Every structure is written in structure tokens, then in C-alpha cells.
Amino acid sequence: MPVTRSKTVTPAVSHSSRKRKAESISSDEIVVKHLKRRRVGEPTIASDQQWLKKAMEEFRSLKYPKLTDRYYKVELAKRYLPLFKRPTGDDAYFFDDPDKARRFLAESNVFDVPMFVRDGANYSVVDPESTTRPIEQMFDILLANPDETLEYDDEALPTADQFVKNRMGDVAKRFKQNESWVKFPLNFPDIPTHTLDHAVPSFIRTPACTVLHDLFRAQLDVNEEHVCDCLEPNIPNCGHEITRNEFFKLTTAWVYWQGTTMISEPGTITPPHWDKYGMPTHISCLEGEIGFAWLVRPTHGEHIRWACDEKNPTGPWAFKVLRAGDSLCMPSGTVHFVFRRPAGKQTLGFAGHVIRKQDLAAWSKTLDLELSIDAVDLNGENEAERHSEKSPHQLIVPPLMRQVRKLIKAVRSQGLESKFGGKKRLTEALKLVSKIEKKMVELDFRA
Structure with a gap:
């Protein structure tokens, strides 16, 4: 929904302008705060806090054998989720227009906190208006080889990183036939699909964001x-x-x-981490709702403390729900935690890296x-x-x-x-x- 301006507000030349006057709209939209350091949009999204509250209640109700990896991840969620707060005006950038986000990235703006873009997802390979869910479309179009194998972390096993393999056809059948909660949910955070165009949001497509591609070429x-x-x-x-x-x-x-495809069942958890090799990352949600939390402006010491002991989180955490159509781009070294509500729906997302x-x-x-x-x-x-x-x-x-x-x-x-x-x-x-x-x-x- 576009921002409705009052007559006293001077239209901005671009989103990056720090000279813009304050704007305000309904509680379900974006409130823009004028700060000395930068002009950002601050969400006043009560539904995000309600979503988080339900997620905490649902995770607290789950019981698992202590020797399973699922037990470890659920206990981690119970410890972390109460720390997540709604972002303040200096914790992130918020855009209601992908073109504004693109201009922001193209300019020499400081990019040191995540940016969230409404309607930023790339739907070039799935039809959101179809009667067939986007996840099913992905299995039918991009992941159509039933004999291809997918590797995933079996959380019923006693330790992390116990990977097992399953046929694509069997995985697709499970996602298509059962959309509700399962005791040990499947999480595929990075299925390579070998097609760059479908994963990259339009606001990333700027000459300023070609460094990684240029280095590899x-x-x-x-x-x-x-x-x-x-x-x-x-x-x-x-x-x-x-x-x-x-x-x-x-x-x-x-x-x-x-670019990779992210397909997950309800209740899946990706523990806190920053993406390997310091890569900035973009994520888009095309189906379902994805909880995304990030460590706000960690100091050098906090980065090191977190890396040494993820069980004892330090520093302030901010939180946002990615809904279908939403995208984000986070800078290098962003420590983030990704999860889905156990009583929620399956999720489909795209992700990739950009410098x-x-x-x-x-x-x-x-x-x-x-x-x-x-x-x-x-x-x-x-x-x-x-x-x-x-x-x-x-x-x-x-x-x-x-x-x-x-x-x-x-x-x-x-x-x-x-x-x-x-x-x-x-x-x-x-x-x-x-x-x-x-x-x-x-x-x-x-x-």
C-alpha cells in the first residue's frame, strides 16, 4: 500500500534522502522517523508481535527426547525468542517500493543494517494467483526430476549435521500431501536450482551489486x-x-x-549464524510466513562471544516476519536466526548472495x-x-x-x-x- 502524504510533507527525491520530513500512516503500515543519522522506516506491526507470541507458546508446548537434534533446536528457540524485540528506527531500513530500495543500493549509502522490501520478491517462475501453491509449482517446474536426491539434516538423530538423503519425488509427495505440523519437520535451506533469474529480487538488479558475479566470472x-x-x-x-x-x-x-530455493515445513529452525565467507545475503518469501531475527549492531566482542557460544545469546535482537511477497537484504556479518511457527504453514523462499x-x-x-x-x-x-x-x-x-x-x-x-x-x-x-x-x-x- 503506498504511503499517503500530508500536504505539509515535501516529497523526497529518493529513499536515501535523510532530509525527509516524518511521515505517518496506519498502525499496519510504516511509520517513518526522522533521525539525525539516517531516515528509515520503523514498523509498528502489532501482528508481528502477536505472531512471535504465538510462536513462543507453540515452541514451549513441544517435547522431544533429549538426545535428538530437534530437542536442541527447540530448546534454543525457547531461549532466544523471548529476547526478540520489534526493531527501532535505527535497526533496519524499510521500503514499501522496490524501486526505492534499488536506488538506495545504487547510491553510496551506508548499508550496515538489514533492509526489508515490501513486494520485493521475484515471482517470475511461480504464479501467486494460481490455484496451485507456489511450493507445488516449484516441485513441478524447477525440481521436476523425481530421482534427484536431496540431502537434509535428520533432526530425529542424536547430533547436529547428521545428513540423510531422500528422493526428490518422495520429498515432493510429502510436501504436497501434508501441509500441517509434523514431529520432525524437514528443512531445505539451500537447494541449488541453477537459475539465477528466479532467485534475485528486482531491487538487487543494479550495476552496484555485480561485484560477486564479476569476481567469479x-x-x-x-x-x-x-x-x-x-x-x-x-x-x-x-x-x-x-x-x-x-x-x-x-x-x-x-x-x-x-541463488537457492528454501523449502521448509512448519516449526523448522535455523540456529543463529552469519553466512559463511562474510557474504551479504538476500532472502525472499513466496509462500507462508518466516520469522527472521537479527543481532543489532554487534560489537567486535559480541561477534566473537556469540560465535564461541550460541547457547548464551548476548546483545539486543530485533525481529520481523517475512510474509509472501516480502524480501530482505542483510549486510556482511549479520547474525540471524530463522524459524517458522510450529502451527504455521509450509514456507517457500529464495536466497542468494550479493556484494x-x-x-x-x-x-x-x-x-x-x-x-x-x-x-x-x-x-x-x-x-x-x-x-x-x-x-x-x-x-x-x-x-x-x-x-x-x-x-x-x-x-x-x-x-x-x-x-x-x-x-x-x-x-x-x-x-x-x-x-x-x-x-x-x-x-x-x-x-
């Missing part, structure tokens, strides 16, 4: 003779651009980072922090990876940093610093790249 578009098979790779001194293992790992990562040109330094800073917290066991790397010859970070971070260094050099030589947030941000990014590269050399990842 430059690094993966190489000839065979530039792939290194040296016993002791020394890129670029050995005359090569990327090792074979780096190429393989980057190719796999790129399949997921471009703005203006945010190279912010991304590099988060990546450096991630490497500092734990050089090996980061955000879910398992014991097998810990004892492998190379960790995923060793294979992904170095080639990305090589390309960032090349990109900054090219930007400077062409005088394009303003498109990347200015000389100061680029200088900071380059210093962080050097710091990360040094850290990758110094750290011994082997057990």
Missing part, C-alpha cells in the same frame, strides 16, 4: 593452461591463475551463491573477523574437513582475494573510485585484502 573463465597442477603452487609466480582444487571448490560455491561495489571493505572486514575467530572450524566445517588436506577456506578465500586485488587496481587505473564508495573505502579494502592474504599464509590449517 574473472576467476573461473580461464583456459586450461592457466590452471595450476604444480606440486607446490605459487600463484602468480608460477605463471598460473588458479589451482585445480580451487577451481573445483569455487565452481561448487558459485552454484549455491548465485555491492561500495561494500568491498565491509565484506573484507567480516571475512577477516571470520578467519580470526576460528581458522578451521567455521560455521559448520565438520571433522572430516578439519583433517582434509585443504579446508574450504584455503581453497576459496585466496583466489577471491587475488581477484579483489586485481579489481581494485583496475578501478584505480580507470579513475572509477567514486563508484566503489570513494578512495578511502578502496584503500581500506586493499589493506584488509593484504591482511587476509597474510593470514591465509600464516595459518596452519592441517590437524
